[in-house]
Amino acid sequence: MADDPSDQDGALSRRRLLASSAAAGGAVWLLRGLVRPGSAHAAPGAPPGLPAGLDVYQRAYENWAGEIRTDELWTCAPRTPQEVLDVVNWAYGAGWTVRAQGRRHGWAPLTVADGTPAATRVILLDTTAYLTAMTVDGQAADGSATVRVQTGASLESLLAFAGAGGYGVTAAPAPGDLSVGGALAVGAHGTAVPAVGETPSPGHGYGSLSNLVTELTAVVWDGGAGRYVLRTVGRAEPDCDALLTHLGRSLVTEAVLRVGADVNLRCRSYLDVPAAELFAAPGAPAGTRTLAGFVDGTGRAEAIWFAFTDKPWLKTWAVTPDRPLAARAVSGPYNYPFSDSLPEPVARLAGDLVSGAWASAPLFGQVQYLLAKVALTGDITDVLLSGTLVQDVLTGDVLTHLLLDGLRSDLWGASRNLLEYVRPTTLRETANGYAVLVRRADLQWVVSRFADFYRTLLAQYAARSEYPVNGQVEIRVTGLEDPSVCGVPGARPPLLSALRPRPDRPDVDTAVWIDILSLPATPALPRFYRDVEQFLLGLDGERATVRVEWSKGWAYTDTAAWSDQDVLTGAIPDSHRAGGGPGWDEAVAVLGRLDPHHVLSSPFLDALLS
Template sequence: MANNLQPGNGSSAPWTRRGFLRSAAALAVVPVLLTADPAVAAAELPDFPDEVGLYRSAYRNWAGEITADGLWACAPTDADQVLSVVNWAWRHGWRVRPRGASHGWSPLTIESGTTSDAPVLLVDTAPHLTGMALDSRSAVRAGTGITLEALLTFLEGHGLGLTATPAPGDLTLGGALAVDAHGTAVPAHGERRTAGHTFGSLSNLVLELTAVVWDADTGAYVLRTYTRDEADCAALLTHLGRALVTEVVLRVGADANLRCLSRTDIPAAELFAAPGSGGRTFASFLDASGRAEAIWFAFTEFPWLKVWSVAPTRPLTSRRVSSPYNYPFSDNVPTVVADLVGQIVSDAAWYLAPVLGNAQLAAAALGLTATLSADIWGPSKNTLLYIRPTTLRETANGYAVLTTRAQVQRVVHEFTAFYKKRLTAYAALGRFPVNGTVEIRVTGLDHPADTELTGARAPLLSALRPSTAHPEWDTAVWLDVLTLPGTPHAEEFLRELEQFLLRSYDGTDALARVEWSKGWAYTEKAGWSDEEVLGSAIPGSFGESVWGQAAGTFDRLDPHRVFGNAFLDRLFG
């Protein structure tokens, strides 16, 4: 699938709009599952637990850059079956890779090039690990295979919700927690955190979790429940795929009705202006409402700005929405955009990136008006969830910059100015490495006190882990750049952005960390490959002691490295 997005793939057939949409749709569906021949399964996976069905499955990550065909897979019906599978894998030298929605970019599940004969077993969580129940009026117990949309729908039915969530509703809870998934929210001026909520990541809501871990006394893997005040739990809260969590209990609070205003009339030069410039800056919207997101299409002058605000009653101009995904022009690729993408990829017409950017902006501006989506209001999930699997699939880098609330506009300005300067310089050379968007979100940090649990610990490897050296840092600016897979010079350009961030925010007055689910550690040829970033910058951004504690915990809880792959082996040493 990924090769369809590469120029010169040997195919003489033109990349038509229909072909592009067909390929996008193929990525959006569940991978084909082929029931295993019992004799073949018995030969290749001897003594596999009888009660757990096996099948062959393809693997595709979000953008189709990491793919594998014919891997062995199973879908345990409960935690006990998960345990049986893991113990089988340990005894037979296999590695277990939990799979949720595969809505990620980085090689945390499998590496590119994994072959069908590799001793790698996919464990699908979404079919069965989906139980949900209220533990109390402020806590929900949920299986890690549940989707965020299902979780939020359940909570909404009980008058509960979250302050912020990732935009895709198809993410599984387990996958989201493994990479400290986040939304966009900080307190507006005068706003106070309400009970049961956090302005940090989803990982910061965990009260307890159940994981499969090694037990030296019995000489086997067992299910063990950890509470938030235990040291081992701190590593498992954001484990990057070095663990398998079957169930969690989350702190939750009262739901809120949110208004979401969209606009495309503020120039980037004003929205991303230097601090102190006045006017309609990104920080000014945070001050007013606390919740904002900018989507800036490449080579355009007017970003799509979304601003959420708490609104108990419907404003007169707002349209009430009773379900999520209220931007159909974004979920379903418009004809003009699909045609351009098809031409760019099939003809290697990368110079059309400015045309594509302006077409996407025009489609968004027109779509907001045509669908009456520029001013919507309803229960929180209906405005927070807005990305379906049918949206345009692009590759993405990702970083969080920890800073003070007062310095948010400075970080936004410095990054966007550098991005625009380098994009312009590349274009002058006839190079167009970005044909997607810059996306900017802002959150609080993972303060464990938000759980209202005495002794709660911060996630060790969350990008939102507070800095002990700089307790004044209370905010994170999330920065992503998206472009079509296979775009020439993309990795070179993204490396420049990464080096700028690591150099500019080195821990002196701000600190850059990678966003685990996305692209990072760029060489000029590939992501997740720069040895200095992998071996030094990333561990250093957390502190060697914290990084070492996390790595040591993973090795102790999984000494046989059943939960891992070659990339994670490199990352943790």
């Protein structure tokens, strides 16, 4: 395969880039250089009429996995919400569109589409440079508080700021390098439901981060004034429920979130529970260690199932005020260095995969599992009993380094330090994503049905010498949106959240999140993802409602994501209409009314939200 033409100017092709980042421990993901007006490489002049004083430049946009790459697009870094508004009104008059960009840690083309050319009349707003202010907005007698935060702030910064005041959230996404605005736009989530007997304290809930919002400030059209204005909307006011998870079809500059008194968590890792047991069908014999059982015990669990292995890495988090003697206390987030930065021989194997050795996927899965097992538990027995292929990767030097680093299977500390564990240096994979809404009693039914299908499908592909998955399955479990958590009387759930409850099914209270990760450009991967998607969409409609995870991959054809028109225009809106009540159609109408000129939109969003 020929190198990308951009290699000629010093940039890296996606294939070379991924291999290079893998060889460096998955660390470096470069953007093509920033180009300022007037430089030798700049386009002929910045867009005319841009508000004076803006920090404006050209820069390529590239997302987390490198699957969305653009030419150098005009970009600016507004210093204040008023500058945001000035750019939007300029764009309205000039016939341009405006897209807010945060930290680009997403997969779906909700900001810009892959291949967007430099001539496109779109300007990106980098909110992360200046729009990062945070304050404690109010403290309540019940122990909760509200935090006012500008949407360019990182989630890591927000949780650290709240934690310094003694506050936290029940669950959060594992990466800390998400912008608050980006997390709210897609209804970002963690993993948590009530453990058996658990009652949440004020300010804590089990849905998405969007459900914690008490008010927000957004850019909206004012017909009387004939321009866009900043409007602050309280949680119980009309339009707020459409803005809470807006998919990028609006622009929110600031939000106020309710948080609760912080808790300490104990995070324990298990690597000895076979997948056949963890994902067993309902009705398994007493004593079977099922995912539902772990969830009942702690309320917070995640299964990471490496491809072609039979024992997942299971993590559970339990509210634990005092440190158990066996637990290792941690004082900061990101406590799995072996996954943050792969050992060089493991990174080299990942580079071999990217270079075309796709049949090494079973070996890579085994190596990833054993790497985690040694790093977490110190047990090297399985490595010593494995074949030479594994031992050539997990060498004595690698094992020694892991053992000297100390065991990490039992950690304890403040919530934010246990909830955040994915750095930007983690190996960058692509992912699909779905939420399966069911009764809590059907949690095990969902994971057993999926596990049986996934295992069989993977074997069928391998029998044809196809290895589309070289990453892992990740399974999390959350509650649905309960608007009372935000503490605002009359609040409604986010209309476009995957976790919005079905009005006709109050017994449906749980979401099982299923993601499958693999390296970008793996042959047959879109076709495999399509097979999984069609299986999930075909689950028993009486027991399950399936919605896509907005930030991930969905609507697969045999060759590409976000391309199946039947899913885009049928299954997705229908999943949000299921059960009646306000939902898809109301959200589309509100977002269209607040931006009737589609200044804050894109061709993809216009088609999706039509």
